Every structure is written in structure tokens, then in C-alpha cells.
Amino acid sequence: MRRDKMTETATAETPPAITANEVSLLRGQRKVVDNISLKVKRGETLVLIGPNGAGKTSLLRLLLKIERPSLGAVRHAEGVTVGYMPQNLERPARLPMTAERFLALYAPRGVSSGARREELERAGVRGATQIAGLSGGEWRKLLLARALLRRPAVLALDEPDQHLDLAGRAAFYRHLDSLRREGGYGVVLVSHALSLVMARADHILCLNGHLCCSGSPAEVARDPAYLALFGEHLSDDLMPWPHRHNHAH
């Protein structure tokens, strides 16, 4: 029923950049992603939340066509480019390469070296630095710069706030806010930093393999399924939220 409501809100206005139609992903006997439908629209922020192992990253990989769904289909609107910032991209410690070259390697045709320098500056990384010598935080920023440089219609961020301290997180989300204002990106965001992302989401999907609940942040926050997953007293992102569940719907 809630799922119906979601499709309703999404069908109006501009055509969505990415459409997922009843997608499922099976790994052996396990249903990692269970019958999810969603739409990603330009200029909107879609947030995927859920406990570890809920299938958030897997769903994102399906949306980006990195993996094929076992059932259902994912469609990209024509000419849609995605900028993906993966969760666990290891800093390549053995590959000699400067930050500037790293961006150049991924820059699509027509993106000038001036634009690359601009992104580097915004990320606060010196272009001549070897990527093997970057700190964890700098590497994340460079990955975000890389995704942005692709001039994407959709920015797909998988736990971009991981490995950042509190100040770093706040700065990161401010950075993201300014990007969204100027760029009109559609954003798909996987995160555990609930209070930070709830404030920014247009639409939230709460996953636990299947879709637990979805809607605007206000709707989701009241949803019993959400409360069952994350508890009622979530004011602080430092709190490890309990999930008393493995519930049946």
C-alpha cells in the first residue's frame, strides 16, 4: 500500500532519470533485494536507509547497472550519466598516480583541465599529490570530485560520510547541499547518519531486503516499520541504533 503511494508521487512531472521496476536480486537462496520499485529524478534526493545487510549497496549497484537484477528491470533515461562514489573503494597504494591524473583519467571528453583544477580546489586536494599518500578523508573527497567531474544527472553516493569525523561529516553535507543547489543533480544516497540525511531527503526508502517503508522524511519517521528498525530516540548520529527486529510484515 505504501509502495503504491510512492509510485503515485513519482509519476508526475519530469521523466525520472532512473526507474527500477520490481527488481529483486538473489544470491544463492538469499533474497538480497526483494521486489523494489523506485524512481530517481533530477533535482531530488532519494535516501536509502536500513540496517547492515539490508541490501542498500546491492540495490544501488542494480540501479547503476553494475549488476543485473535476478527479476525485474532497471531503466536509465536516454543520455543519463551517473557519478558513482562507491563505499569500499580502496586507495590504490601501489599505483603511482597524482590526484590530478586520477581525475583526468575519468574526466569525460570536453571537461577541461581548468574544470579539473576547480574540482580539486573544491575538494581541498593538491593536484600533484600522489593518491597513495592521501589521507582517508582526502581520498573520499577526491572520489566525490571524480563523480562530479563526470557531470552526472544522478549522483550515487554509498555511505560517503564513512570514515569522516563529525566535523568532516557536517562539512561534507554542507558541500553536498551547495552542489545540489547549483547542479540540480538527482542524488541517491546510502547513509547511516540518519539525522543528517533525513534533513536533506526528498524521499526515503527504508530497506531490510524488502521495502519496509517509504515516503517523505516526516512520513517515514512516523512509520511503525521505521520505528521498529531504528527506535524512537534517534537524535544523535553517534548513537549505535539498536535494531530489534527480524520482524515479519
Place this chain on the structure above:
Amino acid sequence: MFADFAAVLGEPFVRDAFALVLVCGLLAGPLGCFVIWRRMAYLGDALAHVALLGVSLGIVAGVSPLFPAVAVTLGASALMSPLERASGLSRDAVLGIFAHGALALAVLLVVIAAPYGVAGLHGFFFGDVFASSPGERRAVFAAAFGALLVLGVLRRPLLRVVLSRDLARAEGLPAALLEAVLAVVMAVAVVMAMWVVGLLLTATLLVLPAASARMWSRSPEGMALLAGLFALAATGGGFCLALFFDLPGGPTIALFSLCLFITSLSANRFWH
């Protein structure tokens, strides 16, 4: 004495072997960079063992072992991922199964079906560059330069696959195809290296020149070029030393590249 040495080096069969050794180094250096970046050193070693099975098949069938060796190596590379998925084992365990299964099979096959070929098979354990026909040399040169050309032309997409397979796929690169290209180049290089330094030392030639080059490099291309130079020095120098002192070629080349690596490492520490 040096005049004698120059005369020996001028002998046609020595010259041919020398050229073979140098070309092998020229390919092993840059490819070795990918081996280091993707942490595939053990893959190179395992594939060399697998290649020996191809050599055995060649001996039993009475044809040049070169082509069956490349074919078997490629077949094994293609089977590794399916076996990994089906067995639930990690990559290193799968490599171990392939390497030692193939090695055992290779030896028994020759002992049973072609006992006259046992000595020939032994030659491949430590390399035997003098045992090549003109046709084989032409094939090797063509394959090596073709492989280098492919690595050079496809270096940007290949680097993106090295950096992240997921990103490459998400951004529309044919990651599986690029990995297959890398596997083919790897098969060619492994068979060549097995020929030159022997299967027991193949990984040395793939790893050491690239490792010697890494600490001096600031770009992937720079590292590949420098690794090519290190590998040329290692194979050329090792070959001459072996000839001069009448030592077995493979181990001399391997030890010489180790010396170059240690020198490079010490110089780098001293420099910085």
C-alpha cells in the same frame, strides 16, 4: 677472453636466444606493473605451472609446446572464476588447486605417454632459450609486440578497471572484456617467461622489474616504461652473465633481477 665472449654472442643461435630473452623482458616489465597494481603475483606463478600442462600436451602430440601452453593457460584463466564461485573458495586456494593439479598432471602425462620427452619437460622448469625454432621465435615476437601495443592503446580503460571494476562497469566500460584482454596478455607473457627463466622463476620476472620501478615512478606510464628498462637490463645482463660464466640462464636472470631490485631499493632509501 672478451673477444671470445663477443664471438660467442655473435653466433646465430646465441643471437636468436638473446633476442628472445630481451623481448620477453620488454613485455614482462610493463605487464608486471599490472601484476603489482592488481596484486596478481601469485596468479603469474600459478599460470606458469598450468602452462606446463600445455607443454606436456605439446610434447605428447609432437608439436611445438608454445601454442598448447598459451591455450591451456587461457583455458585455466577462464575456469578460475567459475570454480571460485562453485566451490566458495578464495582465489588463492583456487590458484593453488590449478597450479599443482596441472603440474602433477603434466609430469605424469609425459612420463606415461611420452617418456622420451621427460628431459625436454625438465628444460621448462628452469628455462631453455636455446630450444626454439624460427617459427616459434616469429610467433613470440609478434605476440609480444602485439601485447605491448594492446597494453599501450588500452591503458586508460585498463587503468580504470585496475582502480575499480565497479566504477568501470557503472560508467559503461566493458570490464569483463578488458579483464579478458589482460588475461590473454598475461598468458602470452607467462609462457614466454616460462621459456626464458623457467616456470619456477616466472613470477620473479613479472614482479621484480616492476617492483624496482615503482619507487621511482610518479605515473603509471612512467612505471611501465621504467619497469621495461629494468626488465631489459635484468634479462640482457643475466643472459650475458650466464653465458660468460657458463651458468644456467633462468636462475642467473632471476638472481640478477633480484640484485637490481635490491640496488634500486637501497638507492631509493639513500636518495630520500
